[in-house]
Amino acid sequence: MADEFLFLTELLGLKVYDLKGRRLGLVKDAAIVPLIHPSRVDRFLVGGGWAWLTVRYDQIRSISLDGIYLKDEQLTPYHSDEYMLRLVRDLLDQQIIDGQGRKVVRVTDVTFEINPEADGQMLSIIDIDIGLRSVLRRLAQGVVPPRLVRQVQTLIPPHSIPWEQCSIIEADPQRRLRLNVNNEILERMHPADLADIVEDLSPDDREAIFETMDSEVAADTLSEMEPDVQASILESLETEKAADIVEEMSPHEAADVLAELEEQTSEDILEEMEVEPKAEVEELLEYKENSAGGLMNTEYVALPENTTVAGAMEALRSHEEILESLNTLFLVDASDQLKAAIPLARLFTAAGATPLRELAPEMLIQVDVDEREDRITELFDKYNLLTLPVIDAEGKLAGVITADEIISLLREK
């Protein structure tokens, strides 16, 4: 039963026979048409005489290592076709994205399954092979008999990725559509993993992915990248698309990215943005990069001084989207002056009617917008802070610096 599968290395060079058992030629390439079927090998390209012939999947009686036997001889000459993904030309030795292992890999071989089809047989792609085992097959291809290779290769552990977990990389947007490449697999990943993958790709491929990706996912992914990569991606995109992505980012991160860009480009992008996020970002852009103002973000929860625990809970319930990274609440008076910082966890043990003021720690640690970054890291270290409020010249709460910002800062050094 060893014949239930076939490798691309074995398929290539396989002899093709007509109804009378005469040899027509050898398999030179095979193609799938993703818009019709995602994994079925739709056409086999057979070379014999001067031109290549196309064998359709439903013209085949049987496929095995002994050759391909046809049941229909009406073959057409091969014409290049934009909807075709040719396995040797477009897939073999190229990079693809492995959605399961969350990395970029290079295709060394392809594994097909031989399936029954009407009164014949057809091939479907099941795995993309990477690693040593497939390297061995490639090196032995056409030199060592396939059956011997199959025996020898069992000594090496296989390394494959299921086809449905793979996403091919295509830089041409037109062809992406024709090959039915979508970003479903990518958009399911954690933005940090996706960012690592995209950083591994060439600028053209990056651009293609960002161009077609949902703006929100794109923004999350961009936030996870190195500043210089962020800049080069945004610069390569259409201004409109870039603005869409920047709008989805937190104002603080957006300001950081825009500060990395060439002034003209960053102005163009700001121009395209909606009024509200634009104003916030522009405000943050005023601060120096390595001061408290440059490090802070403006996503915080500030409540009136006299709020009770129950009132705070109520306020949080209506803003579920910020809960994920929230760990401190701030109290401000009528003129926006910062009065207290309350660790979120304290709310759980307090009675509903308790005013938040009473839960505040004795000391309020805060910094001015122009405080230097080394002083800030020192404060984080000394007081084991998770968040640090930043106030402007008038004592108003301007933003907060979070621990993850400090971690990135220290890692850069």
Place this chain on the structure above:
Amino acid sequence: MKNDEGQIIKRFRYQIAIFLSVIGPGLITANVDNDSGGILTYSQAGAKYGYLPLWTLIPITLLLIVTQEMSSRMGAVTGKGLSDLIREEFGLRTTFFLMIALVLTNFTNVIAEFAGIASSLELFHISRYISVPICAVAVWFLVVRGNYRSVEKIFLVACCLYVTYIISAFLLKPDWKEAAIYSVKPILMFDTDYITMLIAMVGTSIAPWMQFYLQSAIVEKGITAKEYVQSRIEVVVGCILTDVVAFFIIVSCATAIWAHGPKDINDAADAAVALKPFGPYAYLLFSAGLFNASFFAACILPLSTAFTVCEGLGFESGVDKRFHEAPEFYWLYTGLVGLGAAVILWPNFPLIKMILASQVLNGVLLPFVLIYMVILINKKGLMKEWTNSGIYNAVAWVSVAIMIGLTLALASITVKQLLPQAKIAPAERSTPVAQMQGVPKVQSYDSEGHPFKANIHESRVAHLIRQAIGIGKFSD
């Protein structure tokens, strides 16, 4: 008007910022280029042939600029490494055999780096059985534990030690006129040692692994086609620096050693003589320079090889991966460092010979890498409007032809000498080549005013080649 000026200054500042941000790959490559192999090959050239080999530096610089520029352009435009591109365009089998050749060549280069470490420290009577294992472990940890980045800058600064050669060259008062003449006057001899030396000089200046390293470094640095212009300046400056240093090494050795009688460099102490104006500090300076260069290259070379091979063959790579995530990468890297160091510990291992031999291997592999590079860089689909111009291609192809010619000449002469009927005993083979004659009148006296002796041996092959291309005999 005022505003315009402000705009221009801003623009200018931005340009400088970009320039500073792309700096790195070109200069690092240039400095690693003058590694132990480089220093000793140039020293040997100067010590044995005096000012004669100086003419090669101009074509070498040109070739170096052309190749390095192509690597960095490909990196910037495609955003992919050289082995990636070779794999994508030429398939796995080609890549595989090229990678095997690269690993073998680079392995001898790694050995050469450890030989450099050993011989530099032996000047201070530190046994290689102590220095080499310690340095091998240090290299491994430095790179795998990821503190390499921070140390890199120290290496770069320490490369200023090369300045000692420049100072030394001036203090030694060489015959500048002669040096200048031979810098532009090509002298070819069909002599095994001389041709070997030429190949080694090209091989050490334009090592195959550098093309892979530079391209990956450009990609990793995230330099794109837009910033490429700044990057190109850096690459060209780096190339010129490399060969300026080479020039002064040769001149120093020619003046300090060859002028008192041509000789082979057999150990580091021989080569250190070139710095003799520094008196008692000569050994220290030479040793420090050689150690820095060797250690620097020993960090980069095995790592770059492991990266290149794993990229090309599609294995996981990177020091940020764990061992079980990238086993092929770590085994290859560890193997190169470990075995490279182990070979040195073989009793009576000829350190300096090995270093020179590794540079010859570089020179032999180079044309093949160049062929792939030139084919790749001319692919419109890959490079868009950044393909090579006609002149560029001409220079590249001529270089390939010359390198293959030199390699074939070397191979045929070597084979000829191995055959019994060729009556050239290895012992009498052209030791005093530097004292050759026939290279016109200017040369009848060396820098010290001693007349040259007519004492040159010509192999039968050399005779045939010379007849074929119609050069007169090398004697009066």
